[in-house]
Amino acid sequence: MSAGELRRDLNARALQYARSKGLRHALSDGASPSVIFGCDEQGRHGNFHAATYRRICADAQWKARLSKVHTASRRMHVRSDWDWKELDCACSSDALLMNIFCHPGLLDNDRLRGLLGVTGDASPVLGHKPRVPLINGRTDQTEVDMKLGDLLIEAKLTETDFQLAGNAKLLRYRDLQEVFGWDLDSLNALPLLGLERRGYQVMRGMLAAFATGGRFCLLCDARRPDLIEIWFAVLRHVQSAELRTRIMLLTWQEIAPLLPSPTKLLLAAKYGIG
Numbered sequence: 001m002s003a004g005e006l007r008r009d010l011n012a013r014a015l016q017y018a019r020s021k022g023l024r025h026a027l028s029d030g031a032s033p034s035v036i037f038g039c040d041e042q043g044r045h046g047n048f049h050a051a052t053y054r055r056i057c058a059d060a061q062w063k064a065r066l067s068k069v070h071t072a073s074r075r076m077h078v079r080s081d082w083d084w085k086e087l088d089c090a091c092s093s094d095a096l097l098m099n100i101f102c103h104p105g106l107l108d109n110d111r112l113r114g115l116l117g118v119t120g121d122a123s124p125v126l127g128h129k130p131r132v133p134l135i136n137g138r139t140d141q142t143e144v145d146m147k148l149g150d151l152l153i154e155a156k157l158t159e160t161d162f163q164l165a166g167n168a169k170l171l172r173y174r175d176l177q178e179v180f181g182w183d184l185d186s187l188n189a190l191p192l193l194g195l196e197r198r199g200y201q202v203m204r205g206m207l208a209a210f211a212t213g214g215r216f217c218l219l220c221d222a223r224r225p226d227l228i229e230i231w232f233a234v235l236r237h238v239q240s241a242e243l244r245t246r247i248m249l250l251t252w253q254e255i256a257p258l259l260p261s262p263t264k265l266l267l268a269a270k271y272g273i274g
Helices: 005-022 050-057 060-067 075-078 092-102 108-118 176-179 184-189 199-211 225-235 252-258 263-271
Strands: 025-026 035-037 125-128 142-150 151-154 214-220 248-250
Touching: 005 025, 005 035, 005 263, 035 092, 050 060, 050 092, 060 092, 060 125, 092 125, 092 142, 092 151, 092 252, 092 263, 108 252, 142 199, 151 199, 176 199, 199 214, 199 225, 214 252, 225 248, 248 252, 252 263
Parallel strands: 151 214, 214 248
Antiparallel strands: 025 035, 125 142, 142 151
16 A cells, blocks of 8 residues: 555444544544544543553653644634644544553563563653764754664554655764765765655664664554565665664554554554454
8 A cells, every 4th residue: 555545444343433432522624634543531542442541641751642733723623622633633644553562561462562662661751852963973863763672673564765865864863984985075975865865763763773773663563564664675775784683674464463452443443453
């Protein structure tokens, strides 16, 4: 599927899910409207499993993630009685990530811990800043979606790519040449709209793994081979075989069978993952 096709499929599933369970929801404008969930008077939020949502709300750091305002909230306020948030959106990759990793008892499964290479006491840190070193002695202040133990995770669902990377953006990084073998001349040789250019967030995650001595994982949807192709286009430039052992690609579909039953049911109903 393309990003648009998957987005339409997920919104159709979400609308059916919301109506079948009587969940608070609204639709955005446009030819292909997005489903936006809200928290109802019973404390149910349709974009999250009930037990997961309660656990998120009980953790100050996790709960803070719920407060980021949706870009369409102000102009849609006249049509709904709540302020839309980014994680209210049915297609939010962050909401999907939290549905999985904030669920109670997630890491009780030995196979899942083994797949991720983490211990049972690892706790998700959402919106983590790995502070990737820059050539000016400072650090990059951008976030990865989650840190779990020593594993940095970037989550994708219906995003079109991993952001376009220009020379100026890439040449800021201290370890660019050591990790990818790129200097100004080699970057000029990369096609301006090539696959590598569309993988900036992937490059940044790999640079973070190199600098911290940790690991990096891309979590994306198996229905998006275009994103997977960008991943491998960037990966083939990684110079160090040892670093490649600390970098992995997983799909939501690969981890779904290892999740607790309530989460598996939610993923199957709302996302078609199962």
